[in-house]
Amino acid sequence: VRCKRAVSSMVLATLWASCDAQIRLPRTLIGDLSPVPIESPSPSVPKPTPPRLRRHSSSELMALLDSLSAPGTLRLSAEQLVRGFDNDAQALEVHDRFLNEWLALAEGAASAAVQQAACTTETCAHAALERWALIAWSRPLTADERSDLWALAQNERIEDRLRIATLALLASPSALYRVEHRNGQPALSALESAQALAFFLTGAPPPAWLLDEAADGTLATGAGRRAAADRLLSTPSSERHVIRLLKHWLMVDQVTHLNKNPDLLEVFSRVTREALDREVDAALRQLVFEAPVTLGELFTAPHSWPGAAAAPFNKGPARRGLLLLPAVLARHASTDNSGPVTRGLFIRERVLCTPLQGPPPSLAAQVMAPLPAAPTTRASFEQHSADERCAGCHRLIDPPGFAFENYDLLGRYRADENGHPVDTTGSLEGTDVDGAFTTADALLDRLASSAQVRQCLNAHLASYAFGREVHRDEVPVPPATATVREALLQLVEWQGFVQPMEAP
């Protein structure tokens, strides 16, 4: 390993010295195949892990192009969402439509990057290609790879040779995928750990300094990963990414596309939806980065972020926490009513991680029956679910949804509905914070004190990090004092971040 590092350093240092490159190269680099020792064994039993292929998501690939300083005007189509996230390892693959879009983008990006590099010598072009390989492939080129890329257009001008080589670099599977556990080792390799950290916390390829740390073996320890994550989280791009990640957790990533009853289009126009979307960004920026609060306080912190355009939607009593953002309330309401059942499902499944089985076929008639006419939405749904066979599940789902009945389908406050006072009372069952509540605020207080809620959020974060479903009991419970940043740091510090666990 030391020998390889020395060779890599020498080659790269030569290239660095010979060109006016603006990107700092890592001082040492090792290949993907280099295993590094892992920290002390955990109580769980490590197992050999088969290699796992993960295609980078559309947003990760767009970030890759941004890192090349070659952002294009085109965008890749949105990915299939799984569990609310767009990076599910099983779902993502290279299909015809994706490839068509990516190659068009890659060609434009290659041209833009080459134009910016303005190389007139082969040495300069080689150095540029090496820099871009570190971004796109997260590793230096091997001699054979360098030779293959450069041989693609032997008789062309330097600029065209570099353009073609760069297109090949971006079209390569090394740019589109990362392989985890490539050698079947229980733990991620150093490079795999660097990629895992960078894509998890910044949604982009690892920067040069992180590759250095990978080469040094720094990321093999929890403390090393934590320190690296802390540095990653201090960048503006990470802030944007974490906000995006949390919007996916809340499932408000596409609020601007929310469809509601067209009668409401005037008040719920695209301009309004965009304002509500920006309000979510502002709230998350404040609660996570500017004035960090604990995970529990995400549900109870007073609304104090700027959001003038969204102000008409925030009328009424002062609001607290992320769940009372109009965008969140509107997203989980129905198209033409406040949707207490869908809001309740969101709380049960997304906030508490207590999934429920669906209704059996024998209840199809009850499920399908239109809501009965009733003075209020709550009364309608209560009649709808009155059948004792339905009530078993709905007594778990509906109450946390009813708690938000003070907010209509657009998230606007209402003290009454159709002239009848709104009833927000209920009781939480099957959680670690069971008990009665009378208002949404009271429910939020319960959620804020719940270890189950903190563990559930951790499971969602891990689900995004690993690109697969992660059950609540697979991950540690963050302490009550943890902020989002601290939860992220503890998650990457945890040995399970780099090593899938199996019960002893």
Added chain:
Amino acid sequence: MISRRRLIAAGSAAALFPSASSWAQAEPKPKLLLVMQSNGTHQRSFWPRGPTLEPTPILGPILSDSTVAPSTSLLRGLFNRSTGAGNEHDLGFAGLWTGKPTVGSFTDPWGDGPSIDHQLASALSLTEPFPTFHCGVLASTSPFFKAHRASFSYLASRRTVPTEVDPFRAFATFFSPSQAHGRLTLSQRKSVLDLVHRDVRRLAGTLPAEHASKLDRHADALRTFERRLSGLIRPDAPAHCRAARLAGSPLDVTDEASVPALMALWADFIALALSCGLTRIVTYQLGQCGERWRFRWLGIDENSHNYIFHGDEGNADIAAKTTRINAWYAQQVNALAKALAGQPGQVLPTMLDETLLVWGNEMATGTHGMNDIPVVMIGGAAGRLPGQQYVNSGPQTYHRLGTTVLRLMGVPALGFGDERTCGGIDGLRVNA
């Protein structure tokens, strides 16, 4: 005919043309257009009362059309009794064309694919520039409920192809000459693809089968892309394919009010793409699974899923609205068929003669009934499907529909999906 409103056949500018095998064929190749509707139909208004194809309140637009009716057949009696994740919407939407029950959970079900479009692409080794194409209206954004509902085209289990919802973008992708007029030469592009192809194969050799199969599909996509490079310029391409362009302002593809205009555009685009040999299989979804359109353009203004389709079919108001909505769907399907009839076939007189259009539905009734799923077949399937058949041979599993479609497209299947030996539709005459 190409829409006078937006699709305009231009002059002689070079454009994207299909590969050389697309014209002057001795034998016509059948094309496939699958149309997926949600929420079932009104059974009594859908099926003819007698044994012949008399127009009905819903099917009137098709069965009364002198161009379309002669090549139309109805398949009655199909049922879907599968159980799996989700409810009947999900089982039908993700199951009809995969032939398998859904997997996952009630609130997050997925098809256990691949769906028939990708089964066919694999079995037939299609050489069209775009072997399959999945499109639809208002189906790309995050569904209100259950993410799978945005697409019924599956590459594999739990892996959908995103639905293309923008006909303007589709038109640019299919007909823009940009791929042929970039800064790189054809040979340069091919050399890049060759290198990438080699690296994909190498990587596949290091991975377990589950991941290697993904890379096989990556390699397929590379081959398809490469064919597009070499098939761009065709001097002998029919005039109607040359540089057709899309005029007018883009529509808001997320606004329900755009639906009728979007459907008109898609009908023109699909017919042109098939006729010009740019694709052989199109899957097209009319909204999402369990769609909630309000159908304001029909004078209806209710969440149709909740308050119409879930309503009592015996209620006169519900029956009238369900019938009106489904008759409108029939008009859209008829417009598709007429658009195909307006395009010349590659061998037979019209593209409708060469195409098999199947209009299916995720369910039989809005109240989640799964017996008598409404299925209409239109078109000659390149001479393989006689029209004017009303198949009513009693209950048969929906898997037989998949088998029949596979066979009509040239795949000698014994069964479909989980029913590996179920055979084809009982009572349907096909030409060997």
